[in-house]
Amino acid sequence: MHHFRILYRIKQCSKFQLPVQGKNLHAHVIKSGLDLQAPIYPNTLLDMYGKCGHLKDAVQLFDEMPERDLASWASIFTAYNQAELHKCTLSLFSSMLSRDGLQPDHFIFASLINACASLAAFRLGLQLHAQFVVSLFSDDDVVKSSLVDFYAKCGFPDRARRVFDSIVSKNVVSWTSLIYGYARMGRKDEAFELLRVMPCKSLYSWTALISGFVQGGHCVDSFRLFSELRRGGVDIEGPFVLSSLIVGSASLAMLEMGKQVHRLVMGLGYECSLYVSNALIDMYAKCSDVLSAEKIFRNMTKRDVVSWTSIIVGMAQHGRADEALSLYNEMTLAGLKPNEVTFTGLIYACSHVGLVNKGRQLFKSMVVDYGLTPSLQHYTCLVDLYSRSGHLEEAEKVLYSMPFKPDEAAWAALLSACIQAGKNKTGVRIADHLLQIGPEDPSTCILMSNIFARATMWESVSTVRKMMAAMELKKKPGYSCVDLGKENQVFYAGETMHPMKDEIFGLLKELDAEMRKRGYVPDTSLVLHDMELQEKERQLFWHSERLAVAYGLLKSAPGTSIRILKNLRICGDCHTVIKFICSIVGREIVVRDANRFHHFKDGVCSCRDFW
């Protein structure tokens, strides 16, 4: 075979992802002694392995190459980028400069900027941009497109626009990247206008807009846009849009919307897509329907780390720690390597059922067995694990010895545990500390007021309240949203304008009487103000989660479960009340609060009173 013929065939293997045939050609090259030629053979093979997802073979070939040129480096960068190991790409770049003394060309610039975009490594990207502008390749349109994408992903659509304007022949890629950039920042008018004037519109462009909206948290716009897209008769080819919409449904906890997209997925035959299935697992879990999440997971023929992690985290968040842990066993037996997120879920699971030793062991295994570096979030989970199980000293020790400056969440975890354990003295100390760092999260402030209120330190309570006012937190009041399938109804605390307020009030009063017969005593220590007892009880009575529960009971079909989404953490007294209510009415009530899920059934909650 002639050289060009062999090279052509290797290239075909990368194009159609045929690693086995590629390997055979590799063997042929070795046998014919062709590998001794210029780096062109190894480079083509390297590229083939990278694009077929055989990173190991690519790296081996790269390491064994006697002579590497810019094409070799570009190929290995692509291999790492494709394996989503963008950090490796960037660290290899410094060896390229130091070891081989090569200067980047346009191919190298493009793959490096691609890595920066994926990592949102803004500073490094800026440096590369500066280097590119003064390089010999500064006219290259592909590098410019990758810069547009980079600025878009870093959240700077105006900078993206400036680069975009300098592109001589703009193509689909440049347009799509820019549209995504505006959508992600919620700059709808500009995004729509770009889509309108774009010469090469495709499903790609629509998807960029929709996924930009979802990732920027403008999910409602993404749904609206999608129905417009369908009305316009655009064919849904490929699972991309659908998985974006599933992610959107998950983040808004819109179960009905998620189910609708799921039906569409099945209708169009995309249920085999790994991305779609993984997104569905997460969506069902976030919408409190763990059973469906589990079903999706079990029906998958191919699963990756994300699939396993999604179901493990889902189980953990719903208080089903045993399932989470046994799924982890199954996962490792299946030969999959857990990642950082998996361990967050696992330690979280342990922390919510008080499995201190197991959690400690997992934390260690993460470092020792898998070589992963614990993040601040992992340490916060560990603090949580110790705090909730009453090991408050150990929790504090971790806080002071961890390699990160503890963030508000870490302190809040300990504070919350102090409140749970009735350790008012430690709690006050933590709260005082938090007062000094200045908390930013409203739920932390509420924890602080709670502990100060318990210690009857009304002055500190009012300091916290002033802080909240100064932070304009008052503008974000607590609300609960009850999901009745076709209808969503939002309640704010103390709501008195609701058309059904009399029925709601009547039902709550009836339930209150029954609860008191069963031994319910209102926990007024969680009410902020210094006021008369009766007034405090009255305040509790009007908490938004109770109004939502009552409305749900009045409006839903008997026997169905009631699903509530609350923007803050559920209050301790409401938690007790809902436990009583679920057993009085014999219904399951699921509350997703700012932190986790609570499945109330038969008088108990899945969180086992830890949250």
Add this chain to the structure above:
DNA sequence: GTAGGGTTAG
């Protein structure tokens, strides 16, 4: 006559 590497939506 023929040869290698780069950018977009999950």
